[in-house]
Amino acid sequence: MKFSSKKPLTTLDSPARMKKRGLRGIGCLIVATVSLVIFTSACAEGTYPLDYFYEMHYQPSFESQEPPRLMPAPGAVPITGREVPLPTNMSWEEIDSLHNPYSGENVGMGAQLFAINCAVCHGTAGKGDGKVLKTMVEDYGHELNLSKNVNLSILFALPDGRLFTTITNRDLRPDADMTRPRVMPQFEKLLTAEERWMLVNYIKTLRP
CATH class of the missing domain: 1.20.5 (Single alpha-helices involved in coiled-coils or other helix-helix interfaces)
Structure with missing residues (x-):
């Protein structure tokens, strides 16, 4: 076993x-x-x-008080959705050649934008009888750089690009007087490019 x-x-x-x-x-x-x-x-x-x-x-994003980073290359296309600013010291030819991508469109929205942003000075009909501007002229003796009345026959002969540039930033005009105080704000910082073009389309309808 x-x-x-x-x-x-x-x-x-x-x-x-x-x-x-x-x-x-x-x-x-x-x-x-x-x-x-x-x-x-x-x-x-x-x-x-x-x-x-x-x-x-410890990630390679940024450090406090680090030196400025390199500026984007000239002509680079932003990818953050921000608007490409208009170049400074534009000539009248360059300003007048600006293309209106929304020509004749969204006039109703332009009217709303005008009532909110412009009527306080230019008046609801664009005759320069807004309460704010009237008070500035009559009570404080403010001198206007440009005509307060947007309802002028000469206005409708101007190219859309010139109106757009004036609404965006008047300092882009080649004959802008930098020494005089500015009253009209830079709508480049307040409205999108599309909204400013809508204003142009609406202003063109304010005929006498």
């Missing part, structure tokens, strides 16, 4: 029991490691003794 030298498997030494012991040992090792890391981090100094998210603290 042959006898095996191996001990018979008992319930305590079954494969399932041994696997459970192994998993328990791994779990204990993980808990011990995490506890050790937390304990040692409490002994460190500084704002972030333990960087849980290292990439969030």
Whole structure:
């Protein structure tokens, strides 16, 4: 009769029991490691003794008081949705050649924009009888740089680009007097280019 030298498997030494012991040992090792890391981090100094998210603290975005970055190349196209500003010191030919991409469109919206932004000075019909401008002239003796009345026959002969440039920023005109105070705001900072073209389309309808 042959006898095996191996001990018979008992319930305590079954494969399932041994696997459970192994998993328990791994779990204990993980808990011990995490506890050790937390304990040692409490002994460190500084704002972030333990960087849980290292990439969030040190990323190549910007640093405080860093020198200015390089300016975009001339003619670069913005990708942030911002409007490309008109170049300074434009000639009359360049101003008059500006194309109106919304010619004759959205006159109703232009009327609303005029009532909100322009009527306080130019009046609801564009006759220069707005309350604000009337007070400035009569009570404070303000001298107008340009005609307050937008309802002029000469106005309708002007190209759309000249009206658009005047609404956008009067300083772009080649004969602009930089020494005189400005009353009309730069609508480049207040309205989008599309809204300014809508104003042009509406002003063209204010015929005598």
